[in-house]
Amino acid sequence: MSTTEKTNLELDADEPIDRLDQLLSLFLDDSLSEEEASELNAKLIADPAARTRSFEFAQLHADLYAYFREPKRSSIAPPLPLPIPGLGLPSTH
Numbered sequence: 249m250s251t252t253e254k255t256n257l258e259l260d261a262d263e264p265i266d267r268l269d270q271l272l273s274l275f276l277d278d279s280l281s282e283e284e285a286s287e288l289n290a291k292l293i294a295d296p297a298a299r300t301r302s303f304e305f306a307q308l309h310a311d312l313y314a315y316f317r318e319p320k321r322s323s324i325a326p327p328l329p330l331p332i333p334g335l336g337l338p339s340t341h
Contacts (some may be wrong), residue, residue, distance in 0.1 A: 274308045
């Protein structure tokens with residue numbers, strides 16, 4: 249496939265990010281202006297491939313967030329070492 253035959257979704261790694269990906273990134277970062285939101289909405293309505301790309305992009309965003317987020321700190325105390333002194337249980341030493 250020649251470069252002119254490539255769709256926006258078939259970019260090589262050295263090619264610039266296409267406009268759809270820019271808009272999706274801004275949307276997921278909650279940084280989309282009203283004009284950009286209208287542009288993204290129009291692209292998603294008009295192009296089934298853009299809708300598919302938006303689902304893939306959102307899934308990747310969610311996966312990366314889940315992978316790199318800080319682990320939750322539990323409010324449950326860690327288990328105590330056994331035997332607990334003073335309970336009359338035999339020592340494991």
